[in-house]
Amino acid sequence: MKELINRIAKALVDYPDQVSLNEIKGHRLVVYELKVAKSDIGKIIGKQGRNADAIRTILKAVAGKTRKQVLLEMVE
Numbered sequence: 298m299k300e301l302i303n304r305i306a307k308a309l310v311d312y313p314d315q316v317s318l319n320e321i322k323g324h325r326l327v328v329y330e331l332k333v334a335k336s337d338i339g340k341i342i343g344k345q346g347r348n349a350d351a352i353r354t355i356l357k358a359v360a361g362k363t364r365k366q367v368l369l370e371m372v373e
Contacts, residue, residue: 298359302329302369305352310337319372327365329356330372341371 299320307313310333317332333341342349353369360367 298327298356298367299329301359302331302352302356305355306331306333306341309340309348310334311340312337325365326368327360328368328370330370332372335373338371338373 299318303316303318306316306318310316312334315334315337319330319332321328321330331341340348341352343351349369349371356367356369
């Protein structure tokens with residue numbers, strides 16, 4: 298799942314080498330902290346948050362098989 302988020306994020310931004318992803322695992326919860334260049338934050342979020350919502354929807358669909366809750370946070 299971490300590789301999936303990396304690929305999506307790197308495809309959306311202008312500076313893919315500055316994409317950083319941190320994974321925090323809990324018993325039933327996995328939190329992914331996505332960090333991108335300051336100028337690329339808007340591209341990850343998208344108009345009215347559509348890109349961020351789409352990424353979160355994909356993650357929830359994939360996480361359904363693992364029966365864990367997945368959160369994606371954009372960190373500055």
